[in-house]
Every structure is written in structure tokens, then in C-alpha cells.
Amino acid sequence: MSIHVRDVSKAFGSFRALDRVSLEIADGALVALLGPSGSGKTTLLRVIAGLEQPDSGTITEDGTDVTDRHARARGVGFVFQHYALFRHMSVFENVAFGLRIRRVARAEVTRRVDELLRLVRLEGLGGRRPAQLSGGQRQRVALARALAIRPRILLLDEPFGALDAKVRVELRQWLRRLHDEIGMTSVFVTHDQEEAFELADEVVVMNQGRIEQRGAPDEVFDRPATPFVMDFLGTVNLFHGRIENGRAFWHGIPIPVAGSAGVAGPRAARVYLRPHELDIHRSGSATDGASLSAEVLRIAPGGAVTRVACRPAGADEPVQVDLPSDRARDLGLRPGETVRITPRTARVFPVDHDYVI
Amino acid sequence: MSRPASPITATTRSGNVALVAAAWGIVGVLVVVPLASVFLEAFSGGFGAWWATLAHDADTRHAIWLSLTVAPVAVAFNTVFGIAAAWLVARFRFPGRSLLVALFDLPFSVSPVVAGLALVLIFGRQGLLGPTLAALGWKVIFSWPGLVLATTFVTLPLVVREVLPVMESIGPEEEMAAVSLGANGWQVFTRVTLPNIRWALLHGVVLANARALGEFGAVSVVSGHIAGVTDTMPLRVEKLFQEYRQPASMAVASVLAGLALVTLVAKYVIERRVEAEARERQAARAADGTAAEGAGQR
Known part of the structure; x- marks a missing residue:
């Protein structure tokens, strides 16, 4: 599903988190929003998800204006920075949440959740609580939970931020394969240029609520458009x-x-x-x-x-x-x-x- | 067995024994013995006599019934208010937020008698709303609505104060995750928010209920002490005592004290759950922190 962000601005008090941002994301692309903290990348992600209302501007999905559509009706998969797993629910129930909300039949829920747990290589851990899992496992539960509703857009906020270096590299490659298999449009936020370059088809460099440059990783690295991009990339x-x-x-x-x-x-x-x-x-x-x-x-x-x-x-x-x-x-x-x-x-x-x- | 925890608190064994004995002594003299004597006095004529004193006095029966009605109504109100207020304060930033949080605590610092008088000034016959209420035919002061108001006032901080810190420490992300998965407001509340705060909420409810049943000062001002109409259990105890009907007074007092003991047990059980969940949260956060640190050192 293609995403079109047009002229979106968002302020928190006197802080301008997004300043007339426009961005087109092609169907099936894997895009990285790269920038330092406070650059507006997470706000942009949340605006795309409908978790934040922009002050002005529009968001369209496949040409349909969804700016005023509530987050619960967007059908967008969102993976939170610290996973935000439901702590009082088992892994199984976490993944099943979106299906239960949609009143999917019980047998079908079991089938789908088992399939997803296999996909994220957590089969057999359905009965555990999130607190009993490692960081990498929690991350994968969060992914499975977001994928359960079969989103055509997957948004990930610093998906590897809280993981140690080795797990992070493994999960990165795994996520790339997953994206290619499922064929959805994915956008992830990161402040780590290595992560952005390794994983994304396209990198969007943000600074102070604006997009500094966008392009393929080698394009952005070899032909930085602004001194900021030059400085920020390595x-x-x-x-x-x-x-x-x-x-x-x-x-x-x-x-x-x-x-x-x-x-x-x-x-x-x-x-x-x-x-x-x-x-x-x-x-x-x-x-x-x-x-x-x-x-x-x-x-x-x-x-x-x-x-x-x-x-x-x-x-x-x-x-x-x-x-x-x-x-x-x-x-x-x-x-x-x-x-x-x-x-x-x-x-x-x-x-x-x-x-x- | 007591163990010295640090060089500062380390004392000789005999010193420790003396401290422990002193603590038990004080708790014994101030708490255990007086409370036990209430039960001893109440049951001095046997269970039958105790039961008869309670059951055969219509005014006492009414007082027990009134207390067991007013307290739950006040607690129910505080539960709704406590959850809503905690959610508002934990999830939103707005002008006057800190002042609002400070005002939650006001009923704790104001003497209950003052609270009662304030209610009379507003709802009493000569009060601010007195004429309006009289015109509508509603009676608040010297009637059960006044009792509910006074009880609600003095117990106001209890639920919100228990729920607020837990809600703040859990954060809004789980609720947002539920929304992004398609949940509506009610589903988010019942499936995510409520289960996360349930033990803190229950703790607040138990504390508020105990306080509501035992409230004397504020209720005393607004009740008017009409036997069989506006006397709650604590007011009945006092009245019987003033009328030199000590056995009857002690019997009602023993009911109050018994309810307090039940509360104590409930509170103990719930507190252990609350603490266990707080430890879990802390452990989860610590695990997150070390992972993030490891990633940072890369």
C-alpha cells in the first residue's frame, strides 16, 4: 500500500516536531526514517499510524485520504520502541489480541497465532508472560502481534534500539527477509545509519522536523544534499x-x-x-x-x-x-x-x- | 531473628532484643490490648448476649445497615473518580495539572470536622444551595446524601493515590498498541488498562472502604445524630457509650473492629501482589536498560 504524506506539520507546545513534511512511499518499499533524537522521525511515524493527529496536512493511503481516520480503523501494524507488550497477557494472548478484537473464530485464532509464532520462531513459548522473555524474543512477539491483523503497512519505532549488538544484526536480516516474503510497505525509525543503510531500500534523513534528503542508501551517502546529511552520516x-x-x-x-x-x-x-x-x-x-x-x-x-x-x-x-x-x-x-x-x-x-x- | 544490616544499625545482640521487645511492648499496649479488650468486653456475656444486643435494637440494626450502604456508595463513587482522575493526570498534560494533583490530597490534610462544616455551609438550610435544595424538596444535610458526600470527601484521595503512580509507571504505550490493533476506548480500558491497575485499584478500594466505615468527624457534623435515621456505626457506638450502655456500645464497636481486621488481612494480601508487580516492572525495565547499554557500547 502506498503512503503519501502531504505538507504535514505538528507542534507540541512551542516545539515544532514536523514542519511541512511531504513524503511519498511506494507500495512494498522498506523505508528508513533516519535522524537524531528530536528530528521528528517518531512523530512522523505516529502521524502515519494515526496515533498523532497532524496540525495541518494530509495522509493518503493508496490515494484515499485517511488523515481523519482513527488509528484503530487504519489497520496499520505498529511496533513500539519498548515493544509495549500487554504485560498481564501470555505471549499467545498478546499475538491474538487484534484477532479477538476483530471477533475472529476461536479455532482460526489458534491457527493464525500458532502460524505467527512459528514465523517469528517462538513456537512453544505461547504460554509465557512477556516478563519471562529476552529482549529479542519480546521484539519478535511485538512483531507477530502487529502482523496478526495482516497490515498492509508495518511501522516500526526504533525496532532494534533496546537490543544488544549481536541480536540486533540477526533481527535486522530476519526483518528484511520477512518484509520481502510478506510484501507489505514498511517504515522504520532509527538513529543508527548503519541500520538504515543495511535494511532499507530508501533512506529519509530528517532534521529539526524537516526532511533533509531522501534516496537510496548509496545515493544519500555519496551525494549528501546538505551539510547536515554529510555530518550525520558517519x-x-x-x-x-x-x-x-x-x-x-x-x-x-x-x-x-x-x-x-x-x-x-x-x-x-x-x-x-x-x-x-x-x-x-x-x-x-x-x-x-x-x-x-x-x-x-x-x-x-x-x-x-x-x-x-x-x-x-x-x-x-x-x-x-x-x-x-x-x-x-x-x-x-x-x-x-x-x-x-x-x-x-x-x-x-x-x-x-x-x-x- | 534480627540481623544487623549496616555498621550504623549494628548493635549487640542484647541491644537488638531490647529494641524488638520495646516495639512489641508499644504495639501491644497501644494496639493489641485495647483492641482485644473491646472483643473481650463485647463477648463477656457470651455470643448469644452479643448477638441479642445487636439484633434486638432497631436503632443499632439500622446503624449497621446504614454504614454498610453509605460506605459502598462512597467507595463506588471514589472508584470511578479515582480511575478517571488518575487516567487524566497520567495521560495528559494540561494547565493546572500539578495543582489538581495537590488538591487530590486536600481531604487528607483538612480535619474531617472542617469538611463536615463546609458541607453544611453549602448544602445546609442556611447554606449556599440550601434554598434551591429546599425548593426541589431534596434533603442533603441530616440525611443520607449528606453522609455519602461527607464519606466521599474524606476518602477521596485513597483510590486515585493508589492508581496514579501505577498508571504513570506503566505508561501509555500498551494502550496505544491496543488502539493500533483496532480496540475501541472501552476495549482498551477493560482489556489493557484495568488489568494493569487491578491490584492497585483493589488496594485503594479496600483502604477507602475501611476509612469510609470508620469515619466519624465529618459524618458526625452532617448527620444530626438521628437514631434510626442518620446514625452510622461509629456514631451509634459513641451514642450508646454516652448513654452508659457499655455492653451495647462494645458490641457495635466489636463489629467495626472485626471489619477492620478483615480489611487488614485483605490489605496485606493485596499489598504483596502490588509489590510483586512493581518488582516485575522494575526487573523488566532493568533488563531493557542493560540491553540498551550493551547496544550503546557497540
Whole structure:
């Protein structure tokens, strides 16, 4: 079922949670609403579910205006951040709730609930109370309960927020498969970009009640539309520099600029360098013309990536460089030694493009 | 056996024994002995005499019947009010909310006699609403509606005060989940809200009932002490005592005290359930917290 949010605003007192937000979600899509806390993502999710009334704007589902339709009549599956399982009911009764409300025949309820418990791999735990389950199990009960009413839209609020790292990754992949099998439209809220990128077909980045950018994960990551998106998606090195003839100048060396059109310059600009788009060489190699001398401060080994903190000569702020671990091993870097760093590509935003995080 | 819990409370064994003995001594002298003597006095002529004193006096019979009517009506009102008020305060933010919560407690801090007088000032013949009520032919003061009002007033905080913290700690998410699954308001209340607050509610009801049965001050002002009409059990006890009819007075008192003991047992049983559920909530939240922490450290 497609969802169309048009010009929706919502304020809580003087706080503007949503500021004229418009968003189209295609039938069968899996969309992530990504943003920091207070960005309005949960409010948008609740407005889509009918749990909050927008102050203005409309919500349509498959072309039908549902703005004034009560949440209980929307038939939308909603998974709450802390699951909100009915604590006094067994797992079975939790999953059966929506069916009992719909007066589904008893035998049919049993059949459907058993089927759902099998789907979420909780068969045999129907008699337990929510308090007797682990976090991951509770999450799956919440999912089964939401799926029981056969929603054509599934909304999930920080679905993996309260789980530990290992369970979270497992559940993520499982949810992706489930979405593809059932073929509904799913929207989930997260503040974790890794989660958004891994799970979603489309990522909607929100900030201060507005949508900053939307697009496929690689599109949003490679071509951030605003400084906010650039900043929010992972670590960045930010400098104040200049742009001239489509190139950014940083401590006097030119860096090719990716994407950002309309920044011919010459003018002052914010220069963003992603850590993995910087390279480290030994002094004396051929690329010295486009590289800076820097001192190695710290080396933090990781799995695929080794993070190196360097300070360019004459700069106050250190620069973060992510090297493939193989390359870091070949270089054999040590703290305190002097190397040359080469930025491969930069993203720039003119200085007057102001924003607040 | 008492165990020292910390160096500050640690004393010698003999010191502990002395403290425990003192506690028992005080409770014994102030509570157990007087209460036991009421029963001893009431049953001094045997069960038959006790029963006869209660059953053969029409005014006493009426007093017992009146108390057992007024108290449930007041408690029923407070149950409805308590749930509605707790829900309002726990689920909504509105101007004057804190003041409203503070006002819930007012009946506890005002002397019951003052409460009774206030009701007379409003509903009495010379009172604010007196002429209106007289014109309608309704009698509030010196009649059972006044008794219900006075009893409701003094027991007002009991249900809402028990239900409110539980409702607040449970939060609105389960109710929202029920709505998103298609439940209407009544279904949300009966299937989700009520089961979640049932033990706290029952606790409040038991406390309110005990207070309602025993209320003297406020009821005394509005009742007018008309034997066989507006005398409740506590008023009857006092009146019989003033009339030097000690055995009769003690017999009614023993009924009141017996009801109090039943309440005590009920309260004890319910409190254990309330505490067990609070522990469950806490454990669930702690489990959530550690999981979230683990995720944060990733």
C-alpha cells in the first residue's frame, strides 16, 4: 500500500516536531526514517499510524485520504520502541489480541497465532508472560502481534534500539527477509545509519522536523544534499577552506570536488573529507604535490579498517584517516612519525549555507 | 531473628532484643490490648448476649445497615473518580495539572470536622444551595446524601493515590498498541488498562472502604445524630457509650473492629501482589536498560 504524506506539520507546545513534511512511499518499499533524537522521525511515524493527529496536512493511503481516520480503523501494524507488550497477557494472548478484537473464530485464532509464532520462531513459548522473555524474543512477539491483523503497512519505532549488538544484526536480516516474503510497505525509525543503510531500500534523513534528503542508501551517502546529511552520516573531517575552479583548497593543496554543483567560486567554503577518502604515504613518494605533511598521533586497529589520527603540519585539529587494514599493515605506521596524507575527493558547501545540528 | 544490616544499625545482640521487645511492648499496649479488650468486653456475656444486643435494637440494626450502604456508595463513587482522575493526570498534560494533583490530597490534610462544616455551609438550610435544595424538596444535610458526600470527601484521595503512580509507571504505550490493533476506548480500558491497575485499584478500594466505615468527624457534623435515621456505626457506638450502655456500645464497636481486621488481612494480601508487580516492572525495565547499554557500547 502506498503512503503519501502531504505538507504535514505538528507542534507540541512551542516545539515544532514536523514542519511541512511531504513524503511519498511506494507500495512494498522498506523505508528508513533516519535522524537524531528530536528530528521528528517518531512523530512522523505516529502521524502515519494515526496515533498523532497532524496540525495541518494530509495522509493518503493508496490515494484515499485517511488523515481523519482513527488509528484503530487504519489497520496499520505498529511496533513500539519498548515493544509495549500487554504485560498481564501470555505471549499467545498478546499475538491474538487484534484477532479477538476483530471477533475472529476461536479455532482460526489458534491457527493464525500458532502460524505467527512459528514465523517469528517462538513456537512453544505461547504460554509465557512477556516478563519471562529476552529482549529479542519480546521484539519478535511485538512483531507477530502487529502482523496478526495482516497490515498492509508495518511501522516500526526504533525496532532494534533496546537490543544488544549481536541480536540486533540477526533481527535486522530476519526483518528484511520477512518484509520481502510478506510484501507489505514498511517504515522504520532509527538513529543508527548503519541500520538504515543495511535494511532499507530508501533512506529519509530528517532534521529539526524537516526532511533533509531522501534516496537510496548509496545515493544519500555519496551525494549528501546538505551539510547536515554529510555530518550525520558517519565521521567527517570538516575544514574551512576555499573553492576555486571546481577545486577545493585545503592548506594550499587542491582537492577534486565530488558532486556538489554550483560551487565554482572563488569563495570561502566548508570542506568535508570522509576518513576513507584520505590516503597515507611515506614521504618522498610521487604524489607529494597534492599531499600534506602530517604527524601520526594514534592508530586504532579495527576489523577491515584501521583508524589513524594525524595532525597536518601547521594545523590545530587532527584529521581522521580510515585505511584498509592490509594497507595499514604494509605501511607499518608508528605514532609520532611524519607521513604524507592525500585527500582523494572532497565535498564542499558554501559557507553561507548555514545550518544548526 | 534480627540481623544487623549496616555498621550504623549494628548493635549487640542484647541491644537488638531490647529494641524488638520495646516495639512489641508499644504495639501491644497501644494496639493489641485495647483492641482485644473491646472483643473481650463485647463477648463477656457470651455470643448469644452479643448477638441479642445487636439484633434486638432497631436503632443499632439500622446503624449497621446504614454504614454498610453509605460506605459502598462512597467507595463506588471514589472508584470511578479515582480511575478517571488518575487516567487524566497520567495521560495528559494540561494547565493546572500539578495543582489538581495537590488538591487530590486536600481531604487528607483538612480535619474531617472542617469538611463536615463546609458541607453544611453549602448544602445546609442556611447554606449556599440550601434554598434551591429546599425548593426541589431534596434533603442533603441530616440525611443520607449528606453522609455519602461527607464519606466521599474524606476518602477521596485513597483510590486515585493508589492508581496514579501505577498508571504513570506503566505508561501509555500498551494502550496505544491496543488502539493500533483496532480496540475501541472501552476495549482498551477493560482489556489493557484495568488489568494493569487491578491490584492497585483493589488496594485503594479496600483502604477507602475501611476509612469510609470508620469515619466519624465529618459524618458526625452532617448527620444530626438521628437514631434510626442518620446514625452510622461509629456514631451509634459513641451514642450508646454516652448513654452508659457499655455492653451495647462494645458490641457495635466489636463489629467495626472485626471489619477492620478483615480489611487488614485483605490489605496485606493485596499489598504483596502490588509489590510483586512493581518488582516485575522494575526487573523488566532493568533488563531493557542493560540491553540498551550493551547496544550503546557497540
